Amino acid sequence: xxxxxxxxxxxxxFFLVPAGTLVLTGLRPAGAWDTGAxxxxxxxxxxxxxxxxxxxQAAVSTxxxxxxxxxxxxxxxxxxxxxxxVFAAVLIxxxxxxxxxxxxxxxxLLGDGGPVQQVAALAGVELDLRQTVTAxxxxxxxxNYAVVARTVGAAWQAVDPASEDAARTLxxxxxxxxxxxxxxxxxxxLAGAASVVFLFTFxxxxxxxxxxxxxxxxxxxxxxxxTTELLDLQAASVLSLLQLAAVVSALAxxxxxxxxxxxxRARPGRSTLHRPVGAERALVAVTVLSALLLLVVxxxxxxxxxxxxxxxxxxGFYRALSTVRRGSVAFVPPIEAVTNxxxxxxxxxxxxxxxxGAAAVGLHRLGGRARGLADSSLMLPLGTxxxxxxxxxxxxxxxxxxxxxxxxxxIPAAQAVIAIPFVVRTLLPALDALPERLRDAAAxxxxxxxxxxxxxxxxxxRRPALVAFGFAYAISLGxxxxxxxxxxxxxxxxxxxxxxxxxxxxxxxxxxxMALSTILLVLTTAVMLVVDRVGDQRVGGF
Amino acid sequence: xxxxxxxxGKSFGAEPVLTDVDLDVADGRTVALLGPSGSGKSTLLxxxxxxxxxxxGTVCLADRDVTTVPAHRRGVGVVxxxxxxxxxxxxxxxxxxxLRMAGVDRAERARRVEQALELVGLPGYGRRDPSTLxxxxxxxVAIARALAPRPGVVLLDExxxxxxxxxxxxxxxxxxxxxxxLDVTVVAVTHDPTEAGALxxxxxxxxxxxxxxxxxxxxxxxxxxxxxxxxLVGQRNVAxxxxxxxxxxxxxxxxxxxxxxxxxxxxxxxxxxxxxxxDPDGPLEGVVTGRIFRGGSAFAVVxxxxxxxxxxxxxxxxxxxxxxxxRIDATQVHLMASGS
Numbered sequence: 085x086x087x088x089x090x091x092x093x094x095x096x097x098f099f100l101v102p103a104g105t106l107v108l109t110g111l112r113p114a115g116a117w118d119t120g121a122x123x124x125x126x127x128x129x130x131x132x133x134x135x136x137x138x139x140x141q142a143a144v145s146t147x148x149x150x151x152x153x154x155x156x157x158x159x160x161x162x163x164x165x166x167x168x169x170v171f172a173a174v175l176i177x178x179x180x181x182x183x184x185x186x187x188x189x190x191x192x193l194l195g196d197g198g199p200v201q202q203v204a205a206l207a208g209v210e211l212d213l214r215q216t217v218t219a220x221x222x223x224x225x226x227x228n229y230a231v232v233a234r235t236v237g238a239a240w241q242a243v244d245p246a247s248e249d250a251a252r253t254l255x256x257x258x259x260x261x262x263x264x265x266x267x268x269x270x271x272x273x274l275a276g277a278a279s280v281v282f283l284f285t286f287x288x289x290x291x292x293x294x295x296x297x298x299x300x301x302x303x304x305x306x307x308x309x310x311t312t313e314l315l316d317l318q319a320a321s322v323l324s325l326l327q328l329a330a331v332v333s334a335l336a337x338x339x340x341x342x343x344x345x346x347x348x349r350a351r352p353g354r355s356t357l358h359r360p361v362g363a364e365r366a367l368v369a370v371t372v373l374s375a376l377l378l379l380v381v382x383x384x385x386x387x388x389x390x391x392x393x394x395x396x397x398x399x400g401f402y403r404a405l406s407t408v409r410r411g412s413v414a415f416v417p418p419i420e421a422v423t424n425x426x427x428x429x430x431x432x433x434x435x436x437x438x439x440x441g442a443a444a445v446g447l448h449r450l451g452g453r454a455r456g457l458a459d460s461s462l463m464l465p466l467g468t469x470x471x472x473x474x475x476x477x478x479x480x481x482x483x484x485x486x487x488x489x490x491x492x493x494x495i496p497a498a499q500a501v502i503a504i505p506f507v508v509r510t511l512l513p514a515l516d517a518l519p520e521r522l523r524d525a526a527a528x529x530x531x532x533x534x535x536x537x538x539x540x541x542x543x544x545x546r547r548p549a550l551v552a553f554g555f556a557y558a559i560s561l562g563x564x565x566x567x568x569x570x571x572x573x574x575x576x577x578x579x580x581x582x583x584x585x586x587x588x589x590x591x592x593x594x595x596x597x598m599a600l601s602t603i604l605l606v607l608t609t610a611v612m613l614v615v616d617r618v619g620d621q622r623v624g625g626f
Numbered sequence: 627x628x629x630x631x632x633x634x635g636k637s638f639g640a641e642p643v644l645t646d647v648d649l650d651v652a653d654g655r656t657v658a659l660l661g662p663s664g665s666g667k668s669t670l671l672x673x674x675x676x677x678x679x680x681x682x683g684t685v686c687l688a689d690r691d692v693t694t695v696p697a698h699r700r701g702v703g704v705v706x707x708x709x710x711x712x713x714x715x716x717x718x719x720x721x722x723x724x725l726r727m728a729g730v731d732r733a734e735r736a737r738r739v740e741q742a743l744e745l746v747g748l749p750g751y752g753r754r755d756p757s758t759l760x761x762x763x764x765x766x767v768a769i770a771r772a773l774a775p776r777p778g779v780v781l782l783d784e785x786x787x788x789x790x791x792x793x794x795x796x797x798x799x800x801x802x803x804x805x806x807x808l809d810v811t812v813v814a815v816t817h818d819p820t821e822a823g824a825l826x827x828x829x830x831x832x833x834x835x836x837x838x839x840x841x842x843x844x845x846x847x848x849x850x851x852x853x854x855x856x857x858l859v860g861q862r863n864v865a866x867x868x869x870x871x872x873x874x875x876x877x878x879x880x881x882x883x884x885x886x887x888x889x890x891x892x893x894x895x896x897x898x899x900x901x902x903x904x905d906p907d908g909p910l911e912g913v914v915t916g917r918i919f920r921g922g923s924a925f926a927v928v929x930x931x932x933x934x935x936x937x938x939x940x941x942x943x944x945x946x947x948x949x950x951x952x953r954i955d956a957t958q959v960h961l962m963a964s965g966s
Binding site: 544 | 675
């Protein structure tokens with residue numbers, strides 16, 4: 085399998101070597117196996133606190149997200165209202181936003197001068213939710229709302245209403261029908277969506293880093309702190325291993341759960357949607373309004389505050405992006421980060437498309453067990469958190485023969501590693517879905533094998549490839565966890581520049597962070613809109 | 627273009643799919659390859675098209691051995707079972723595909739596409755997207771696409787399986803006329819004896835990877851060579867009997883038969899529905915257990931004690947439950963090899 089050589093080499097250098105070095109750093113801190121040191125880290129009070137917090141904030145975030153998003157899932161799966169597709173499209177926006185933007189948006193919402201504090205002040209209450217778990221959970225719900233609404237909504241739409249009608253004619257009440265007929269058919273999608281949300285919130289970095297402050301830390305955040313502030317690489321490595329183990333087991337559980345699926349598929353071509361009647365109208369209104377409130381208010385506040393300077397609405401914060409302030413830790417005008425991000429994005433997305441495309445073609449041609457095995461190993465970077473990858477780069481690729489620390493390829497390479505699983509997940513189903521008969525038909529009509537590839541495969545894969553590229557580009561634009569480790573001080577990306585601005589005192593810094601976040605918001609949304617237009621297929625599914 | 631297969635063998639793993647298949651189709655003739663699912667007929671078709679290489683044997687087109695010629699250089703047109711229309715091309719793009727591969731220039735291509743669409747009764751459909759076509763329309767486009775490059779041989783894989791009954795019969799007759807007009811050599815794979823009879827001048831019956839019978843369509847349908855072939859072509863009045871001195875002893879009685887060349891001993895007895903007569907003095911006493919209409923004619927199943935039920939043409943006034951007496955017209959009894 086020549087075509088698999090490229091992904092194997094690439095992932096060996098940019099994933100296995102960093103991850104392997106990380107493992108060795110953790111287990112052999114002084115060049116010798118040291119299980120005692122590992123146990124010391126694992127049993128330390130600080131570790132237990134961080135691990136416990138990571139788990140329960142993820143559990144709470146997941147539970148709240150499922151409950152809050154379920155009405156929207158019902159609406160998407162069952163109800164026909166004007167603007168339904170627009171509603172579905174708007175829902176997905178937060179999910180594709182960079183975590184740093186989400187963090188900044190909630191800071192804009194909850195921070196000094198933000199609407200929440202102002203409203204509370206009107207009621208005579210002093211309310212500062214910054215650096216609280218509430219803020220983190222709220223941001224997680226905002227971020228993952230679409231995962232539940234869209235996944236469960238799609239499953240709901242696939243549930244044959246005839247099965248519900250049957251239950252009703254057999255004497256079940258509406259509620260009873262929901263509990264005994266509808267909900268069991270939704271359970272696989274609920275479990276799937278919940279595991280995805282749990283995984284995302286478990287490995288949450290950018291949101292917690294920005295909203296949590298110094299007192300709140302997930303394992304991801306703690307790894308970053310140990311590395312950059314305490315320089316305790318050994319403890320950081322052990323935590324990375326802990327994180328990796330947890331994520332891999334969660335993914336394994338998710339896969340097992342995903343196997344068992346049983347729903348009465350609605351007959352294709354028959355709509356399962358109906359216009360809302362009676363009390364449903366009120367529920368629809370409440371759902372749409374609350375969804376828009378949840379989604380629009382944080383983003384709206386972010387955009388508004390990026391223009392709200394001390395002298396009234398204006399472009400002050402944006403203008404300040406092109407200057408280097410005295411006493412600032414930034415070596416370059418922050419606006420350069422936008423150019424950096426866009427250039428890195430093209431490099432990362434191109435790399436991810438080439439490497440991931442080769443991997444997808446290779447997997448497509450492999451059969452049976454070999455494919456399952458290769459598939460799982462290609463998905464490993466997905467199970468590895470971004471922080472782990474960035475940290476691995478930092479400690480592995482800094483000495484000969486691979487001294488890449490100052491090399492410009494480092495950031496695109498790390499971002500490509502993160503994007504490759506999504507590229508494969510977009511291209512492989514498209515490849516598998518190409519009917520063999522189309523190739524046969526082309527061959528019997530006189531197309532040589534090369535011509536078959538050009539006329540059939542390449543033409544039918546053009547859209548999925550564009551979608552994969554756009555998706556990888558968006559991932560690269562927003563990537564924070566890995567990039568923050570390896571970005572050079574004089575060449576930050578936008579998320580890194582936002583983070584740096586937020587860690588400086590002063591209203592101007594915060595304003596600059598909001599302006600940069602707004603720019604990133606616009607860029608990412610534009611890319612995703614193009615992706616959405618190009619391919620109507622769903623992207624990046626697990 | 628004449629098509630010849632000699633000694634074709636093919637196994638998938640340890641499983642033999644085709645064993646020593648010989649088949650000759652004269653230039654311009656139509657052969658229906660009739661077989662149940664799993665009989666290897668689609669594999670045989672793919673071997674002729676060059677999509678699958680046989681383990682043994684040769685494929686000849688116009689007396690040229692093409693066994694090792696790849697599909698794209700064979701010039702064999704294929705109409706696939708699910709049409710396999712290219713979703714990224716409109717109807718014109720689909721029909722023009724083979725012409726484009728052959729390097730036919732644009733103006734000529736447009737002319738031939740128009741011609742092909744006209745031929746299948748879809749003029750003006752060029753700009754349509756395949757996803758907007760009905761099943762019958764898609765099938766016609768697939769046929770136009772296969773015919774447009776003017777192949778010497780056209781293969782059809784269950785061409786009408788996906789269509790409803792009425793449409794199927796209409797397309798069957800149209801196809802037959804089309805092939806006669808075009809003077810093209812055709813092999814059509816089907817599991818349906820009606821379809822085989824309507825499409826093929828000749829029928830080749832494929833059972834368990836071997837040609838069990840190959841003859842004029844009428845002969846195969848009326849005088850199958852074995853009980854298995856009889857079952858496949860829809861003849862149900864089959865039983866085992868013993869032939870001795872011009873009489874056959876079978877569950878329906880002792881019947882005088884003329885069967886020159888059939889040695890005495892165990893035989894399979896086929897009684898065509900037309901051979902079962904109503905006779906108040908007949909030896910077979912039975913009860914009508916089922917009744918169906920094919921077109922305007924009534925058929926009935928009559929069951930009795932000690933003999934297998936008989937399919938027969940029946941008077942339309944018969945009701946289920948009626949007691950009837952029957953006689954078998956021994957001149958219309960057909961003897962076959964027993965065993966298979």
